[in-house]
Amino acid sequence: MCSSLWMSATSVGGHSTRKAISSIVPSLLSEAAILAGSPGSSQAPTAPFIHTPVPQKATLRETAVVVCSVLIFCLVVVANLSLAFYSAFFASVTITLTPQRQSYNTTLLLQLVTGMPTSLTRVQARRLAPLTITQRTTAQATGSYHQDPTYAIGYVTFYNGQFSPITIPAGTQLSTQEGKAVVTTQTATVPGIDQSANPPALGEATRPARAVTMGAGGNIDAYSISGPCCASSVLVKNV
DSSP: OHHHHHHHHHTSOTHHHHHHHHHHHHHHHHHHHHHHSOTTOSSOOOOOOOOOOOOOOOOHHHHHHHHHHHHHHHHHHHHHHHHHHHHHHTOOOOOOOOOOOOOOOOOOOOEEESSOOOSTTEEEOOOOOOOOOOOOOOOOOOOOOOOOOOEEEEEEEEEEOSSSOEEEOTTOEEEOTTSOEEEESSOEEEOOOBTTSSSOBOEEEEEEEEEEEESGGGOOOTTSSEEEOSSTTEEEEEO
8 A cells, every 4th residue: 555655656746746645645544544443353443534625725926817807808898988988979070072063055945835835845925015114203493503604625736847846835825717716724845756756757745725715605616726836847736
């Protein structure tokens, strides 16, 4: 029995060997005590010794691993729930719709008919009677207004055929063939011939003038004054 115990003890090495021996020894001792008693012995056989293995406590490292695993699982669950809550109540999505645009052009001749149209190219119409709108009002005159006659005004243009400019003072009187006269109201400086033009162009200047006679009697037609005046090679016309 001892040899078999030694064989069993030596077949396993290290820390696991000591655990195996400690669990086997009590049962072997109990069996040895039973076998040692002879049939004529007065001692009563003892009950077999039953050894109940004591559960071993988890190490600190194993406990830490379990706690960390539980914490990580809880964090993952909380993160997923937070993301789902944010997406459901706070997240916003911007959707941009770009419609497709296409232009169609067509020409359709419509025919107006007074009766019921019989096709899609006919449109029901009706004749409109002529409508004349007349408005009339009467007002009471409140008095009369008198305006004194004034001098007719216009413009005269001087043309200079000399190579040097010439000055025509204000107040120069010009007459028509019928004897109606006008007088200039501004001094005119007429430039000489423009020799850079082809052909050379007469120098010209336009100034305002007024009739000498007040009222309608001083009115003259356009170009009633047309001829030489004031100096050699100088012409004048009223416009």
